[in-house]
Amino acid sequence: MENFVLGELARQLTWARASVRLFHCRDRDQYEVDAVLEDNAGRVVGIEVKAAETVRSDDFRGLRLLQRRLGDRFRAGFVLYCGEEQLGFGDGLACLPISALWTSRLDGAVLS
Template identity: 45%
Template sequence: MLDVSERKVSAYHLRQQDGRREVDVLLEGADGRVVGLEIKASSSPAKADARHLAWLRDQLGDRFVAGAVLHTGKSLYRLEERISAVPIAALWG
């Protein structure tokens, strides 16, 4: 459990046994809602960089609240429904 909030959140890493799909960080609330994070060294991630988050969204339906592809650039933009490219610096600002 992460004790940075009053809400109880568990953090996970998802990797399918065959290695076909992987999500760097999954944050799951006590209510079962999930946020997925991918971390990329790119300054301008593309829709393809969100493909595993899109798969997870489709698997979880309404439980999937949002996905973010964290990147080294400065722009925030939408990649897919409920999935955005977010500058990693946004975590500190």
């Protein structure tokens, strides 16, 4: 699932209005964010991919660390998952269905 989502993000970035670079992040303590999208102004959106129908607070572990480290540069963090609900998990953090890859919900945060 992760490879599929990363491939789709990379494809969509080729025609995005903004110049956005795609990275992966893992630190020495094994905190990980599957996709880190950064624009030319240094603004960052983090995306974690889960092949599950439910999301737990712990699924945001890497995104929360990225948010703390980047401060104001961190715009939003999303967990994309196999469920259907869009739910908030605190300031700037939310889970979205993987189908958000093809809707304006993710486009407004990442690709504009």
